[in-house]
Amino acid sequence: MTELVRPELVCPAGTPAALKSAVEAGADCVYVGFRDETNARNFPGLNFSRKELEEGIALAHDHGAKVLVAINTFPRAGRPDLWHQAVADSARLKADAVILADIGLLAHAAHHHPDLRLHLSVQAAASNPDSIRFYAERFGVKRVVLPRVLTVQEIATVNAAIAPVETEVFVFGGLCVMAEGRCALSSYATGQSPNMNGVCSPASHVRYEERAGGITSQLAGFTINKFGEGEPAGYPTLCKGRFIANGKTSYLFEEPTSLNTLAMLPELIKAGITAFKIEGRQRGRAYVAAVVQAFRQGVDAVMAGRPMPDIDLDRITEGGRQTTGAYERTWR
Incomplete structure (x- = not known):
């Protein structure tokens, strides 16, 4: 053995x-x-x-x-x-x-x-x-x-x-849902990516807005997710956002x-x-x-x-x- x-x-x-x-x-x-x-x-x-x-x-x-x-x-x-x-x-x-x-x-x-x-x-x-x-x-x-x-x-x-x-x-x-270290998603929204700038979804581009029924998270002006009252509001990264496609709301890339x-x-x-x-x-x-x-x-x-x-x-x-x-x- x-x-x-x-x-x-x-x-x-x-x-x-x-x-x-x-x-x-x-x-x-x-x-x-x-x-x-x-x-x-x-x-x-x-x-x-x-x-x-x-x-x-x-x-x-x-x-x-x-x-x-x-x-x-x-x-x-x-x-x-x-x-x-x-x-x-x-x-x-x-x-x-x-x-x-x-x-x-x-x-x-x-x-x-x-x-x-x-x-x-x-x-x-x-x-x-x-x-x-x-x-x-x-x-x-x-x-x-x-x-x-x-x-x-x-x-x-x-x-x-x-x-x-x-x-x-x-x-x-x-x-990370992308090939290790090669993610470019963040750069499309913010101009910065992990492998070149060392940042994914930089905090300077993150916003949370309180709206009727809950909180909306945004990245560089794009709505990434919506959370109901009392639901923990996660950090907005594109790969882990909820989106509407064909009338269905879901995590298209990866669930947290x-x-x-x-x-x-x-x-x-x-x-x-x-x-x-x-x-x-x-x-x-x-x-x-x-x-x-x-x-x-x-x-x-x-x-x-x-x-x-x-x-x-x-x-x-x-x-x-x-x-x-x-x-x-x-x-x-």
Whole structure:
């Protein structure tokens, strides 16, 4: 019987306070971003200055945790300086790895910072052994974050083919209906998109209006959803809006729901995954602490051969609904 390898728990931190909560809750790694367009969660009030990152790395290392810096947007043509500086500062501040998506930026990092550990962002959408081996052989990538489109068996097959390259998969948090990191929907309404500007549905374009019978949410003047009295008003993103088509009102793209794989941890660990990633750098300290604690308990239980604990995360899932996504896909 193959011995199970303990996966790392990779947790989100959108602020220094969230980083502290994550490491105190049991995170093995924390992923963060700089306060600019180099990361895909470029929202006001989030992310780290260089000084904050330096202090955060020291705090994490004191707790035995690692810090990964997400530089996972695509540099503007002819203007890569901001992204190059982010890589250089990550190396200077002794980050444990950087998470990159752009081929040009990977080449730059591999050439100028050969001692800096490189992880491949999910936004690169590398989901098969050939593409993963390309990044590993050409740029020295040590770990790839897999897109959320593979079954557990498919992940196990990929792992067997790419060793010793590590894999990291999402285990909790929001889902994106578009190809990982390639969403352009937001840009049609606001002129800004996640993969270029680091923002999906930027807050500056969001409006809520109270009307008879409830609240209407809008994005750049477009009505995205209507909520009845007492119904929670979700954040207006185009892919999760309710629209009228052929006289029927429905979620045309995707209903608000959260990925939750707690019950699947034994299968995911057996698949040989190196790291479990929790989504949510835009979420608060309470969310970070609750989810990290839950998955810490889950992973520890599996590794100790104990039954999985009964943990309810309904209150912090999107729309109060949960899914295992493609991991248990049956529609092949």
